Structures are given as structure tokens and as C-alpha cells.
Amino acid sequence: MLDNALAGIKVIDLSRILAGPWCTQNLADLGAEVIKVEQPGRGDDTRQWGPPYLEDKATGEQLSAYFSCCNRGKVSVAVDFSSAEGAAAIRELVRDADVLVENYKAGSLAKYGLDFPSLQALNPRLVYLSITGYGQTGPMADKPGYDYVFQGMGGLMSYTGQPDGEPGAGPLRTGVAVIDLSTGLYATSALLAALFQRHTTGRGQYIDIALLDVAVAMNANQGANYLVSGKNPERSGNAHPNCAPYEVFRCADGHLILAIGNDGQFRRFCAVAGHPEWADDPRFRSNALRIVNLPALRGLLQEAFPTRTRRAWTDAFDQANVPWGPIHSLQEVFAHPQVKHRRLLQVVHDPRLGEVPTVRNPMLSGSGRNPSSVLAPPLLSGALHLPPPAGLEQSAPATRHPSTSSS
Incomplete structure (x- = not known):
């Protein structure tokens, strides 16, 4: 079963927000041990991205639904790696790790000795993946970026939305962070390929994933349409650019999707x-x-x-x-008999949060894995606090933490 495919693989997750955590949650769902490193007292920014929240009834500590969507299956550790002790603690974790994922600004981690060359010297088998907005090189490599920016910059919003002259005309973003999510999926594929390649080479490698690159690649047929024709695709509302009729129509009592291929x-x-x-x-x-x-x-x-x-x-x-399709609310989605049959709603249990609803990884929809064996997204107060490595001289922590690179 795929839910144990990565058993024995240890992942150090320095990423925050969505793209990196989506990748590392995939690895956890496939059986990897994922250690999520968070800033003491603050944690991942998305812990506060709510409402809605899950709540520890005993203490009142809250965990946002947003955080829960991409941090299942992980153990959280509290480490301030801008201090000498914290950086040393991360290096100790890395000594026997297989994968490290981070999404800090290009070059940020070098000052703490947590860049790829430094960690490769400790562990030549380490696969190190960086997610940034623009990549590690180029004229914009030092700039931060979020999904919304790349939906616009990468072209997606230019042809998404109602056409000019129609009510509500104008560029439109998607309802979820599709660039972040797709970046997490590309990153997952790249890591699995690197781990497979390591069986032959015996060595890890560095992987540079950029949200801009993913945004451009995601144009797919629209990008190919432009490259072949030289014409920018226009906003077409719910219509398909290459098939017709392939859009939403209003019936006597509501809407449906007609999808003629x-x-x-x-x-x-x-x-x-x-x-x-x-x-x-x-x-x-x-x-x-x-x-x-x-x-x-x-x-x-x-x-x-x-x-x-x-x-x-x-x-x-x-x-x-x-071919046709309905337009469901999420209430209708999770009540649908096919969704129930595929067991896409997966409820995991946490002793403090109680039952935590999550969505089963689509790679594992056919798996017989018992949800009771799945770790719920961790509360920040439950994070492990690593002791400083033995023999390390104590020093005052730095005053600022590396800034976020991408979502």
C-alpha cells in the first residue's frame, strides 16, 4: 500500500504557509516521518489564519482550519534556528535525515549554516528542496511572493473571469491557492524522483522550485494556444477555450455544466x-x-x-x-454518495482537539489505512522543545527570524 511507501524516510520541514506544507503533508501521507520546525511561541503563520478554528477545550488554544488542511501527519518541534543553539539543533536533526524542505528567501539560511552546501557536508545523502517565489537566481530572486501574485504574474488571471462587456467583467483569481497547491505537487514529484535517483547515485541533491515557474507551466493548453497562435487568450467566463459547447447553462430551476468533448x-x-x-x-x-x-x-x-x-x-x-456535471456546495460535496464511497472525508483523533475532519489524500483513496494511525495537525503548545546539542556554548539568540519567501 502507498500509505507505507516512504516508511523509514525522515523529512525536516522548515516550510510555512501552504506550498511547502502541502508537499510535506504528501510525504507524511505516504508514510514518511515529518518533523515540522516552528518558531517558538509563534509557529507557522497560518495557525492564526482564521476563523474558523479547532479548539482545545481544556486550554482554549486554537488551531486554524487553514493550518489543519496541510499539516496532518507531522510532529512539530519548536526551534529558533536564528540562535546558535537552534541552528545546531537543526543540523543534528539533519545528520540522519533524507529530505529537507524550506521556503525562505533565497540565500537566507546560509547565515545560519543551514544552506545546502553546509548540510550536504554533514549528510551527503540529503535531498534539499527550496521553494521560493522566483527561484534561486535571476533579477527577482531576492523578492518574496505569494500565490495571488503569481496567479496574476504567471498569466492565469489574464484569461480567467467574465469577458469585457459582460456583467462582472475583469480578471479573477481562483477560489483556492492553485499555484501554491500545484507547487506542492511539483515539489512532491521532484522529491520522489530525487529519492529514487539516490538509489543509483548514493547521493542527495539540491532542488530549486519557484512559484513563478509553476504558474507559467500551469497555463498548459492556454500557454500552448498562445505559443502556437501568437494570440493572447481572452477571458471567456465559464466557457472552454478549445471545446464547445463546454460551459455552464441555466435551466428552469438552476444551473448545470454541459461538457461536450x-x-x-x-x-x-x-x-x-x-x-x-x-x-x-x-x-x-x-x-x-x-x-x-x-x-x-x-x-x-x-x-x-x-x-x-x-x-x-x-x-x-x-x-x-x-457528459454533464452539477455545481455543488461543499455541503453537497461531502454528502455525495460517490465521495462517501471513496472515503474522502477522513476524521482523525487528537486527545486535545477531539475529532479533526480532514480530506483523505487522493493518492490513498483506495487505501485501507485506519485514520486512527494518522497524526492530527499538531497544536503549537504540543511542539517538542529540543535541547541544545551537548558541548555547545550558550549564546544570545538573534533578534530577527528569516523572512518568508513564498506561500
């Missing part, structure tokens, strides 16, 4: 709609023609859909094998 599906849809002639209309015979003539086609569909209820349409679509 080929000409055969379109022909079946036309029959269900009571207009088989549309499939042979010279404007709509192929997907390419439907894209060119989408305003005319959309007008016909916007007249047809309100004549029936959602149930009437979707029952007919199911019988005719026409």
Missing part, C-alpha cells in the same frame, strides 16, 4: 435537446466550427435550457451518454 457527443446532445438539425448545421458540424461560431450556438442553447428542469435535462443526458 467531441462531435459524437454533440450530435447526441442535439437529439436530447429536440434539435437534431443543429448537428448538421454548417456552423456547428465540427468542434472547430463550434468554437468559431460559439456566440450563435450559445444563443440557441441559452434559449433551450430554461425550457426544462435540471432533473429533466440530466436524466435525458444520462440515458443518451451526454
